Amino acid sequence: MAATAAVALLLLQQLWSAEAQVWDTGLPQGCPESDKCGNVNVSFPFGIRAGCSLRGFQLICDTTRNPPRLMIGNGTLQVLEISLANSTVRATDIAGAVNITNANDGGLGGNGTWGGVGDGDGSPYVVSESRNKLVVTGCNTMGILFGKNGNAIVGCSPFCSINDYWASSVTSISGDKCSGVGGCCQMPIPIGRPNYHVKLSDQVMSGQVPNAVRIAEMGWFEEHAAELLNKSLTDTSLKMPVPVVLEWAVASYPVILSGVPQYDNSSCPTNTSKSACKVLNSQCHNAAGNYRSGYVCRCQEGYEGNPYLLPNAGGCQDIDECKLSGTVCFGECINTPGSFFCQCPHGTSGNATIGDCRKSYTGLSVGIGVGSGAGLLVVALGAFFLTRKIKRRRARMLRLTFFRQNRGHLLQQLKSKENHVSWSIPASEGTSSIDESTRQYSLEEEYLLSSRYPR
Template identity: 35%
Template sequence: METKKVAVVSRAALFTAAVVAPLLVAVAGVAAGRTNNCTRRCGGISIPPPFGIEDGCFLDGFNLTCDRSHQPPKLFLGDGTVEVLEISVPDATVRVIGGFTYFPGSVDDYSGIPSRVSNPVTAGIWSGALREAGPYTLAVRRNKLVVIGCNVQVLVGEDSSEDLGGCSAVCSRRRDVNPRRPVKDCTGATCCQSEIMLGRSSYRFRILRVNGATGLNSSAFAWIMESGGLLSSHALFDDDYIPLPLPAVLNWKINYTVCHGNTSSAACRSSQSYCKNSTGRNTVPNAHLCYCPSGYQGNPYEPDGCYDLNECKFPKIYPCYGTCNNTEGGYQCSCPPGYEGNAFAPNGCKRSYSPHSGNILSCWANAKSLI
């Protein structure tokens, strides 16, 4: 019995501060048509299509920079502003690393730390230097706002009229806010965190006292960073008590065209691939992604990138309690010779008996009763 394969592509999502330099120079008319002689690794990080470094090796907006002045080399988005940690084609995400946002108060509670920080951001906008209507947005449900401060509330939103998230950090004394005495978890006492529910290319910060009045007596630090478990404030600062640049997750999409008939796109280069338009509030307008169909795996953005998935090698995902045979785009699971039933269920295959074997057993039983 043949069954359709379950798609292994999951559509889920780094950026942690306001970076003020421009990013992602658009390269008009460039298509990832050339695969030979394209750099596919930088500093141990894989560079899959549609990303690339050399002209002709990337789709519009997906150009990267490999900075070999570092040892090992470092990979950056665009022309070299935001460092890349990981690229995922199945999840359509990029993990990147950035900095932090600093809000100065009338009292510096950080023992001179801001004066020793390189280029702290004091503006109220986080953009990650991502261009508007570009291929990148903050990944939904993959990032959170983290704040260190004393009796402050930080809100993030698209503009001053709509808040998308926020949290409040409270303390009894301002001197309690001290990286040298970190709290054990970030649950509201001098440190708070809140999930960001909507993905955007930029956010506006609003910082308030907890009583709602504007203005600050306390300085505050804020990060937009990758979601995880409970966070110790000690993880936010290095050994010299300088705020750490922390990872966050970006979603990416092919943003300059839509699918043709919801099945094909110039970006989907594998013969075994399909295209799906982006929908919903969290998506880039006029954008789409490419996928390998159910029963295939790989990279749909490169020629012959989608290849057959052998389900028989993954029995925990595709259980078969009989004989498993892989087929192109599917697999067969059947009971072995001499058995019948449902090979997809535990103990589903039962030994089969022919009518002749039943007659022989019956005759033997009758003969024994006559003795």
């Protein structure tokens, strides 16, 4: 058993290695970035053309129908929508309720199979555990889902009350239309698988409510309860298409492979070159669950596009939040890679994302500060030069006072007797002697000359 499991795991790894060679090049050569079948867009890793998808993601476009139908799995599931962001496929089971084959012992119960998306091993699809429910209709019976090895996964029993005289059943109740009473019960599906074995047990009261087992999208039954519980519409209600939501993952394989548990659930490849996620603006997320392991790719926050493609081929591109209607900014919106910045208008400050922008006095304060500094500088320089001038004037007046006290009186007497004064100027000043016979000086000029050229 262990050897078989090892061989199977090795084969899966080889397949993933082969896929990695395609992932390194982004979109396979000659394949479109996006295709279309009917009204459904088909983007990589899905494809409807040969060689234009990853392993397990090949879909079939049934062009014999008008409009064409996009089919998946065994041909009973019609794809309505593919979401790369949520890693889901929303489909409708056109076969309706699970086909129950009556038991050979003549009882009212029977067995069936819900196997819409492959045989399990290596299938990228499983029934979403959070978006679907098991819905069983009937009276006093039980519907059960089983796994591959016969292990019971989930089941429920719809109950029909009867009156005191055993005359008829009571199938109409107020409130919850599928609470377990009134011929219908529903339960969450704890283990999402690509297929299930189904068993419907013998019924105590047959024919009161259509007997059926369905795997249906949450909320669907409540919208159609009146038709699905009407015994006069049994034939048509059993064939009513049932919506179901599938989750998918890349490199998906069962947690228990060939009976041997696989404990390595680190699904994202450590070697990014072997990852389906293009490392630029995309991230790998673990998609391991109760049944399988695997991973999916997501664009980083602030980016949108196809994370399985390179940016130049339609991969993750920056979102310009400033152009989105839902972006709240009461100022100037500036787009940045993966985000945006909201700043207050010029001349204001505060928080523009909540509209708290107030008039800013920063520029005025700076101007006042600069002006005050310049004014103080001018005052300081003016005070310096004024002080120096006052000191010089005081020194001059002091010299004049000393002159008058010591020599001024004598010079004044000489001036009254002579009209000519002869000065002898040293040769160091540029001339040997100067005889000024006709120039008359004031007392102050006499002082100034005498201070420079003493006799």
